Structure formats: structure tokens, C-alpha cells
Amino acid sequence: MAKESISQKELNALFDVRDGVLYWKVNKPYSRIKAGTPAGRAVKDGYLQVCVNRQRLLNHQVVFKMFRGYIPKMIDHIDGNILNNDIANLREVSNRENQYNAKLNSRNKSGVKGVCWNKPAKKWRAYLSVQGKQVTLGYYGSVDEAKTVVDDARNKYHKEYANYGR
Numbered sequence: 331m332a333k334e335s336i337s338q339k340e341l342n343a344l345f346d347v348r349d350g351v352l353y354w355k356v357n358k359p360y361s362r363i364k365a366g367t368p369a370g371r372a373v374k375d376g377y378l379q380v381c382v383n384r385q386r387l388l389n390h391q392v393v394f395k396m397f398r399g400y401i402p403k404m405i406d407h408i409d410g411n412i413l414n415n416d417i418a419n420l421r422e423v424s425n426r427e428n429q430y431n432a433k434l435n436s437r438n439k440s441g442v443k444g445v446c447w448n449k450p451a452k453k454w455r456a457y458l459s460v461q462g463k464q465v466t467l468g469y470y471g472s473v474d475e476a477k478t479v480v481d482d483a484r485n486k487y488h489k490e491y492a493n494y495g496r
Contacts, residue, residue, distance in 0.1 A: 336382055341396045344382065345369060350416035352380070352389045377412050390415045394422075404428055410493065423491070426462060430488040434495030440473055443495025444480035456480045460487050 346353045352369040363369075370378030370389045378389040391401045393415045402422040409419055410433050423431070434443045440454065444467075448455040453469035456476040460483075467483055470476040484492040 336385060336387070336395075338395055338399045341382070341392055345380075345392060345396065347393050347396065347415065347417065350414040350419060352378070352392060352415055378415075390420055393417055394420050398422075406431055406491075426459075427491045429459065430484075430491035431493045433493065438495070440476075442473055442477045442480065443493070444484070445473060445476040456483075458483045458487065 344355055346355050354363055354365055354367055354369050357364050369392075370380045373379045373388075379386050380389060380392060381387075382392075387401075390405050390407065390412075394405055394417070395401050397417040404423050404425060406421050406423040406428050407414060407419055408421060408431070410431065411419070434441075438446070440446055444456060444458050446455050446457070447453075448469060451469045453471060454473050454476040455469055456467040456479045458465055458467060458480060467479050468476075470479065481494060484494065
């Protein structure tokens with residue numbers, strides 16, 4: 331069964347969205363689900379998922395289809411909070427745009443997205459992904475210098491998808 335098989339009208343009859351949270355509008359027979367309760371259960375990557383007509387959908391896909399009428403290939407949470415499913419926080423993106431909006435990697439040691447220590451140069455390396463290629467922006471004596479360069483480049487190349495890793 332394809333994701334497009336559930337209609338926008340059907341989803342709007344089943345769910346309501348308030349403050350970025352998806353709620354059931356109806357009681358589901360033979361279930362503990364009651365109208366007014368938050369919809370969805372967490373899956374392994376932290377996203378919330380609901381089951382409608384034996385089809386599993388992520389909550390942000392449901393919200394997007396409720397308001398826009400379709401489910402795109404990729405949806406981005408603008409603020410980076412995967413539990414904030416307010417329609418104003420969701421946008422259709424390409425894979426590249428979604429990566430631009432990624433958070434700071436947990437393994438990052440500098441505390442700044444796009445900045446790492448380069449042992450041979452004994453300086454901070456500033457880098458950024460541009461059109462799918464990693465580009466070195468230079469080597470700097472301080473994290474703050476490298477951060478300024480990366481932030482400026484991110485504004486120039488990533489535009490509205492820029493995420494500064496904060």
C-alpha cells in the first residue's frame with residue numbers, strides 16, 4: 331500500500347495538530363487510543379509514527395499531507411526539533427538541503443559545526459559542504475576565527491537551510 335493511498339480528507343478527519351503535536355480526533359475501536367490523546371509512538375530514531383489503515387506514517391508526514399495534500403520524498407524540521415510537527419516548522423527539501431540543516435555532530439570536538447583541529451598544520455581547519463563537495467575554507471589560529479569564516483560561507487552557500495550547529 332503506497333503512502334499516497336490515505337487521503338488528505340481522511341487524515342484531517344482522524345487528526346488535529348496543536349502546538350506542533352498531532353492528536354487523535356476519534357476513539358479507535360478495540361484500542362486504548364482515545365480522542366484528544368497525542369498520536370504516535372517513538373521509533374528507534376526518535377521520530378513519532380502512527381498507524382492508519384494498517385499503514386505506518388511518520389507524524390510529520392501526516393501533518394504535511396493534512397496541510398499540503400501530499401507527502402514529499404523528504405521533509406525538514408526547520409528548527410531541528412523532530413518532535414515539533416507544526417506545519418510552519420516543516421518544509422519540503424532535497425537530501426542536500428536537509429544535510430545543510432543538520433545539527434552539530436555528537437563526535438565534533440571543536441564545538442563548532444565545520445571546524446576541526448588539523449594536527450599537521452597545528453591550526454583550526456574551517457570547512458563546508460558546497461554542492462555535495464567538502465571545501466576547505468582555510469586554517470586559522472583560533473576556533474573563533476574559523477567559526478566566523480564558516481558562518482559567513484554557510485550564509486552565502488546554504489542560505490535559508492543554514493544550520494550553525496547550535
